[in-house]
Amino acid sequence: MSHIPYSCQDIDDDDIAAVTAVLRSEYLTQGPMVAQFEDAFARRVGARHAVAVANATAALHVACLALGVAAGSRVWTSPNSFLASANCALYCGASVDFVDIDPVTRSMSVAALRGKLERAAECDELPQVIVPVDFAGLPCDLREMRELADKYGFALLEDASHATGASYQGQPVGSGHAHATVFSFHAVKIVTTAEGGIVTTRDAALAKRLRLLRSHGMTREPRDLLGEADGPWVYEQQLLGYNYRLTDLQAALGWSQLRRLDALHKARVALADRYDLLLRDLPLLLPARLPDRVSAWHLYVVEVDGARTACRRATLFDALRRAQIGANVHYIPIHTQPYYTSLGFKRGDFPAAERYYARAITLPLFPAMTHAQQDRVVDVLRGALR
Numbered sequence: 293m294s295h296i297p298y299s300c301q302d303i304d305d306d307d308i309a310a311v312t313a314v315l316r317s318e319y320l321t322q323g324p325m326v327a328q329f330e331d332a333f334a335r336r337v338g339a340r341h342a343v344a345v346a347n348a349t350a351a352l353h354v355a356c357l358a359l360g361v362a363a364g365s366r367v368w369t370s371p372n373s374f375l376a377s378a379n380c381a382l383y384c385g386a387s388v389d390f391v392d393i394d395p396v397t398r399s400m401s402v403a404a405l406r407g408k409l410e411r412a413a414e415c416d417e418l419p420q421v422i423v424p425v426d427f428a429g430l431p432c433d434l435r436e437m438r439e440l441a442d443k444y445g446f447a448l449l450e451d452a453s454h455a456t457g458a459s460y461q462g463q464p465v466g467s468g469h470a471h472a473t474v475f476s477f478h479a480v481k482i483v484t485t486a487e488g489g490i491v492t493t494r495d496a497a498l499a500k501r502l503r504l505l506r507s508h509g510m511t512r513e514p515r516d517l518l519g520e521a522d523g524p525w526v527y528e529q530q531l532l533g534y535n536y537r538l539t540d541l542q543a544a545l546g547w548s549q550l551r552r553l554d555a556l557h558k559a560r561v562a563l564a565d566r567y568d569l570l571l572r573d574l575p576l577l578l579p580a581r582l583p584d585r586v587s588a589w590h591l592y593v594v595e596v597d598g599a600r601t602a603c604r605r606a607t608l609f610d611a612l613r614r615a616q617i618g619a620n621v622h623y624i625p626i627h628t629q630p631y632y633t634s635l636g637f638k639r640g641d642f643p644a645a646e647r648y649y650a651r652a653i654t655l656p657l658f659p660a661m662t663h664a665q666q667d668r669v670v671d672v673l674r675g676a677l678r
């Protein structure tokens with residue numbers, strides 16, 4: 293019985309040829325392929341600017357900095373996310389807080405956000421940046437969040453690490469509902485550069501700061517120099533940046549993968565539709581379908597419906613793992629992690645995220661998954677739930 297992973301990269305001969313071509317070229321580090329990948333990505337998601345960096349964690353960090361997050365700032369995010377969505381604020385010396393999730397979208401709840409903003413406004417403790425997460429690839433409630441951003445004056449930094457190829461109200465995610473949008477190209481994500489990330493924005497000044505921050509705060513552009521140039525060799529450090537550059541090897545892989553985004557997405561949609569059909573009579577809560585948005589289907593997460601079965605999530609998980617099926621759980625609420633409880637958060641703070649977590653299980657989903665593999669997953673679930 294072969295192992296079925298929960299996720300798996302999809303590399304073809306064109307991807308390999310694109311990377312190999314870079315190995316034979318002049319540049320290995322950040323060079324012309326990075327610019328080519330950025331242009332292609334910006335075009336694909338309808339963004340004015342795209343700035344590629346070493347990974348999405350770095351992308352969240354520089355996006356926070358470019359949006360002005362600093363010591364004393366407040367940043368809010370969703371507890372149902374990967375650690376990086378919250379850590380990025382702490383890197384900048386800011387404080388982090390969470391907004392509970394909507395049980396339907398499993399992303400940040402607009403109602404909870406509105407209430408928390410009203411209370412924060414009263415005591416003059418409004419956040420500077422809010423980081424909603426497009427959980428599992430389903431876009432969060434971007435229109436309502438942008439309205440709140442405009443009303444309360446915070447910047448919306450969308451963590452779309454799961455959502456490459458998703459769309460919201462007819463527009464691609466990353467095209468400009470948020471002030472800045474971050475995507476991840478980690479190997480398990482929709483398209484991969486092995487490790488990599490990108491920030492898209494409509495704001496030219498923000499894009500310029502992001503380019504400085506990813507490479508030591510340094511520029512060689514004659515028209516951007518603040519001082520008098522001693523000569524054509526001059527480079528200037530204008531702020532404190534990092535070495536967060538993507539390599540041309542990675543960008544070539546990303547550029548090649550991006551050309552297949554539609555096909556990769558179509559395969560995920562078909563598998564998600566098939567899961568819906570095969571699982572509909574089981575005591576499971578299936579992922580939401582909303583008429584105004586298209587999920588990227590990074591993850592297919594079901595919740596064990598305690599009202600209809602005595603079977604526990606752990607039992608299902610064990611059954612799947614015993615059958616060589618790579619079930620997973622996304623996510624342990626960030627605020628319950630030891631590091632975050634050491635900052636003062638505690639179990640019970642965000643009950644919807646905790647309730648969701650207690651019964652969630654991520655089923656395998658990747659473009660090359662066969663119907664036979666999917667049937668095996670469903671058979672094990674059916675057996676365990678009987």
Ligand SMILES: *Cc1c(COP(=O)(O)O)cnc(C)c1O
Pocket residue numbers: 347348349350373374376377425451453454476477478487488489
């Ligand atoms: C994967 C992921 C990240 C971090 O991405 P890296 O590219 O691995 O740094 C951040 N946020 C979310 C929601 C993710 O899933």
